[in-house]
Amino acid sequence: MNDFHLQIARWYRLNKRDLPWRNTNNPYFIWLSEIILQQTRVNQGLSYYHKFINAYPTVKELANSDEKSVLNNWQGLGYYSRARNLHSTAKFIVDELNGIFPVTFEELLQLKGVGKYTAAAIASFSNNEPVAVVDGNVYRVLSRYFNINLGIDTSKGQKYFYELAQELIPRDNAAEHNQAIMEFGALVCTPKQPKCIDCPLIIGCAAYKSKTVSLLPVKEKKLKIKNRYFHYMIFREGSDVLVEQRTQKDIWEKLYQFPLIETSEDKTLDLQQTYELNATSISENKKHVLSHQHLYVKFYHFDKFPVIKSPTWETINENQLDEIPLPRIIDKYVSEMYLLD
Numbered sequence: 001m002n003d004f005h006l007q008i009a010r011w012y013r014l015n016k017r018d019l020p021w022r023n024t025n026n027p028y029f030i031w032l033s034e035i036i037l038q039q040t041r042v043n044q045g046l047s048y049y050h051k052f053i054n055a056y057p058t059v060k061e062l063a064n065s066d067e068k069s070v071l072n073n074w075q076g077l078g079y080y081s082r083a084r085n086l087h088s089t090a091k092f093i094v095d096e097l098n099g100i101f102p103v104t105f106e107e108l109l110q111l112k113g114v115g116k117y118t119a120a121a122i123a124s125f126s127n128n129e130p131v132a133v134v135d136g137n138v139y140r141v142l143s144r145y146f147n148i149n150l151g152i153d154t155s156k157g158q159k160y161f162y163e164l165a166q167e168l169i170p171r172d173n174a175a176e177h178n179q180a181i182m183e184f185g186a187l188v189c190t191p192k193q194p195k196c197i198d199c200p201l202i203i204g205c206a207a208y209k210s211k212t213v214s215l216l217p218v219k220e221k222k223l224k225i226k227n228r229y230f231h232y233m234i235f236r237e238g239s240d241v242l243v244e245q246r247t248q249k250d251i252w253e254k255l256y257q258f259p260l261i262e263t264s265e266d267k268t269l270d271l272q273q274t275y276e277l278n279a280t281s282i283s284e285n286k287k288h289v290l291s292h293q294h295l296y297v298k299f300y301h302f303d304k305f306p307v308i309k310s311p312t313w314e315t316i317n318e319n320q321l322d323e324i325p326l327p328r329i330i331d332k333y334v335s336e337m338y339l340l341d
Helices: 002-015 027-037 042-055 059-064 067-074 081-096 116-127 136-145 155-168 174-187 206-210 318-323 328-336
Strands: 226-237 240-245 260-263 286-289 293-302 314-317
Touching: 002 174, 027 042, 027 081, 027 116, 042 067, 059 081, 067 081, 116 174, 136 155, 136 174, 136 206, 240 318, 286 328, 293 328, 314 318
Parallel strands: 226 293
Antiparallel strands: 226 240, 226 260, 240 314, 286 293
16 A cells, blocks of 8 residues: 555656646635636636636635626636635635635535535645545546446445545645645546556556456446527627526526527527517527536527517626626637627
């Protein structure tokens, strides 16, 4: 067990990427990085990390900002509940904890949006607390090194891997160990085409010896993908457009969008009866992939407002589209096509 730590720590010191959240033990900065990197690749998350620490250099400044500003700065990252949790957690720390960011694993678990993984990351990176971080990279490295075929998406498998990871972690060097095993999974023991020949752990890797590397880690549950069909109406008079805020418990909650009709199947809508207007143009289907959903999106352009408008619709100047948080698919369409016509 000790050999595993020594080898992976040695590799890490020689090969680690120079990332800004690794050069601090400030729990607030580490927390920001961890929330941003949930479901986000490092290359994409890096610019958002710099944006957030520049816009909100302290937890108090994040707490005192308005939610719309936070969502706007988050735009393009997806999974917007992370941004809302970020903001409400900052308020909780300022209002209930006197602005002092917690650093222990148990205290961190009390924060909204912080689970065992994130709590362990912050506690170990900021406070060197010996609690194991178990993410997708760690599951992959451990399942292959020890040739474990338990499902990582089952309670039995998750319990086993967590206990194994906890057993491996050195009491006096938790921060480096956790960083090392995650970095190793990201750069060497990758999901596809792992760099086994260059792997410093190859001698002890049970999966390599058994030729089961490509079969691990095991997932027992198949991901079910839901298809949804969105039809956005771009009603425009002069430089004014109609928008609405998404308020339901669904994707993109509290973000803004053009008036929407959702259908159960892929089709082009005839909106003459609904709005007494004909669309001047209709975009092709645009596919937007989320983790559990595939969205098929059409944009319908109108050169005037309908006579009857929903009370939830707001009229804004098109220049204000840059000032409100929009889903990525709409922001991209506005940037590339809508304002160019």
